[in-house]
Amino acid sequence: MDFRQISCFVAVAEELHFGRAAARLNLSQPPLSQQIKGLEDRLRVRLFERNRRSVRLTPAGEAFLPYAHQVLNAAAAGADAARRVAGGEIGELRIGYSASALYSDEVLATIARYRRRYPAVEIRLVENTTRTCTREVEAGRVDLAIVRGPLPETAEGWPADRRIVVSCERLLVALPADHALAGRDRLALAELGDERFVIMARQLGTALNDLLDRLFAAAGLRPRIALETAEMASLLGLVGAGAGIAIVPEAVTGHRSGHVAFRPLTDRNAEVELFLLLPPLPSPTAVRLRAEMMADGAG
Numbered sequence: 150m151d152f153r154q155i156s157c158f159v160a161v162a163e164e165l166h167f168g169r170a171a172a173r174l175n176l177s178q179p180p181l182s183q184q185i186k187g188l189e190d191r192l193r194v195r196l197f198e199r200n201r202r203s204v205r206l207t208p209a210g211e212a213f214l215p216y217a218h219q220v221l222n223a224a225a226a227g228a229d230a231a232r233r234v235a236g237g238e239i240g241e242l243r244i245g246y247s248a249s250a251l252y253s254d255e256v257l258a259t260i261a262r263y264r265r266r267y268p269a270v271e272i273r274l275v276e277n278t279t280r281t282c283t284r285e286v287e288a289g290r291v292d293l294a295i296v297r298g299p300l301p302e303t304a305e306g307w308p309a310d311r312r313i314v315v316s317c318e319r320l321l322v323a324l325p326a327d328h329a330l331a332g333r334d335r336l337a338l339a340e341l342g343d344e345r346f347v348i349m350a351r352q353l354g355t356a357l358n359d360l361l362d363r364l365f366a367a368a369g370l371r372p373r374i375a376l377e378t379a380e381m382a383s384l385l386g387l388v389g390a391g392a393g394i395a396i397v398p399e400a401v402t403g404h405r406s407g408h409v410a411f412r413p414l415t416d417r418n419a420e421v422e423l424f425l426l427l428p429p430l431p432s433p434t435a436v437r438l439r440a441e442m443m444a445d446g447a448g
Contacts, residue, residue: 152220237437242292255315259441279296279356293426297423320396321402331410344373
């Protein structure tokens with residue numbers, strides 16, 4: 150038996166009228182009758198009793214009807230699931246991200262809205278450095294990545310639709326709230342030569358450290374490193390405790406405390422870009438998130 154035969158059987162069983170069933174299926178009556186006969190021949194039973202006045206199910210037809218409904222319902226559910234997977238509405242979304250990327254309000258709002266709109270998508274968040282996230286995207290181990298620049302050289306050569314700028318933020322000086330320089334409106338790196346810095350751990354190979362190295366070199370400054378830490382939250386805590394000062398993306402000010410003051414840097418190029426990285430053939434779930442992020446105005 151085939152799917153068409155089962156569809157014809159259900160239509161006749163529900164209408165109990167070949168003419169109405171044929172119209173419902175957009176068929177003429179002879180092909181419909183042929184489909185029913187073919188099904189009866191295949192099952193080796195009569196499914197309908199019919200005469201000039203009426204059509205009714207035989208006991209065999211009544212027994213077969215609920216199973217026929219199950220077949221049609223399962224096929225419809227399967228087709229719907231296939232469409233939803235292809236459309237990115239169900240499935241899995243693996244997101245790589247660098248340390249401070251999720252401090253961005255725009256990114257957090259986009260992911261939260263995506264969760265609400267597509268609850269059947271399982272989101273997995275994987276933290277790594279920008280360099281490692283880039284490799285993970287290229288290897289297909291994550292569906293996309295949200296990372297701070299600068300990008301590694303390998304990603305700099307990617308086409309624009311694979312490395313989308315989500316936002317560009319100012320870099321700020323984070324100081325203890327009672328620091329003498331906290332009274333200033335803005336600061337330049339050249340004024341910080343006597344300060345001790347708290348930075349993200351060098352061994353992590355963070356993109357933020359790469360950017361700061363460039364800025365320090367341009368300012369002719371060799372920073373004195375007081376402490377290194379693996380977490381942005383810890384870095385801010387150390388600043389608040391008076392261990393040193395730090396250079397951070399503007400987004401982290403959303404997690405400010407009364408112990409830390411933030412002042413903008415006036416140096417040229419004292420800004421950091423946030424990127425959305427995608428593989429050459431992004432998954433449907435990744436395409437959905439990209440659309441959400443662009444609609445959110447984050448790009």
